[in-house]
Amino acid sequence: MFPVIRRNLGVLALGASSVLVLAGCGESAVSESDTSSGAKGGDTLVMAAVPAENSTDLKASYATVIKMLEKETGRKIEFQKATNYAAVIEGQRSGKIQIAAYGPFSYVQAKSSGVKATPIAAGVEKKGDKPGYRSYGIVKTGSAIKDLKGFAGKKVCFVDPNSTSGYLYPRSGLLDAGVDVEKGITAVMSGGHDASVLAVKSGQCEAGFAYDTMVDKQLIEKGQLKKDEITTVWKSDLIPGSPVAISDDLDADLKQKITNAFRTMANVDYLKAHGYCGGSAKCEVDDAGDWGYATVDDATYDGVRKVCEVTKDKQCVES
The missing domain is CATH 3.40.190.10 (Periplasmic binding protein-like II)
Known part of the structure; x- marks a missing residue:
């Protein structure tokens, strides 16, 4: 029988010696050494995502895009799998995550709770699709x-x-x-x-x-x-697509490079054409099996905000 897991979904408090706990391993989602990268964009940028399924291969799903991002930005990209949505919100709020793969709701929560980040792109299953799902x-x-x-x-x-x-x-x-x-x-x-x-x-x-x-x-x-x-x-x-959001504290030039990369290069066609995907292995951009990414902005998620108004759910204002 498939186990139903009841997880501790509270926000993880981050103090001077605290870490975000990764699902399925003993590493931290963002270690103390990551703070040396600097909010303005040092040698290392941290990208984090919450898996849609109980998979141990989340990092592999993003590996090709990470390789492309490293070339385009000149930075090392450290990928971290977070335990839950709250961990990504708190990690970006604390400046320990610079590139965050949110769900639409968790992005809205992040913004409403004061996280300084901008959504730049969301996954689409096919070329030409508008970001969205049900x-x-x-x-x-x-x-x-x-x-x-x-x-x-x-x-x-x-x-x-x-x-x-x-x-x-x-x-x-x-x-x-x-x-x-x-x-x-x-x-x-x-x-x-x-x-x-x-x-x-x-x-x-x-x-x-x-x-x-x-x-x-x-x-x-x-x-x-x-x-x-x-x-x-x-x-x-229709729900607006899950966004990738980058920290507003990054240098303007670096933010532009990351934005351009996701909007024009993080797709199967580009990655194949430029040698990022080789052999018979499947070319992946994320864990959802998407073709690539399409442009979004903050206004894209106003529909989620309206659903929050209807439900009046405490999660809409607490994170």
Whole structure:
């Protein structure tokens, strides 16, 4: 049976000797030595991301883009896998993360809590696509649950309190359906989109939420899910794509180099054409299987802010 993990999702306080703890290993997400890089852009820049699934290969997914960034910026890029969304927010707030791969909701949280960062690009599955995706409400095929109203009284898997498609938009959908999110369901935080889907498949949760590609593509391609094992009973409105945000404290020239790199070079076509991807190995830009990145700015995420206004969720103002 697939384990549902209840994680400690509180913000990790960073004192003089504190570190961010990495999932699955004993290293720190941002070590004390990283502060020597300097906010203005020293020899090393730290890039951090939260995995969408319980994968040990997150660094490998970003390796090709990191190689390109190192060439374009002349800096060493140190990649760190954070344990949760709150860790990325706190790491960028403290100046220990210069390039952060956020979810839309966690980016909005970061900005509202005072993090000085600018979104520059978001992943797209195909060339020419606009950055965006949907949250799915799912049940095991054959379930008597046919819509979100049916989630009432059930054990429901969410992903993380700071997840856009794994918590915020689902919460809004449940409220619209008349379901008491606080008392009308038994909520479980699975810690990953894959964990949420597989917990529904195994019966550990009677219903759950995850982003569309995880259900329609990723787990099926990995052989962990068959097409007919899960039924989607709800789809959210389009959610703006997950942004990469860079620290405002970086030198203007360095910020421009990173921005140009993500917007024009961090895509499969460019990376293949310029020798970053060779042989028969899959050319990757992130852990979602995207083609590359498209331009976004802060206004792109106003829709997420509106959902926050509707839900009045405490996570919208606390981080």
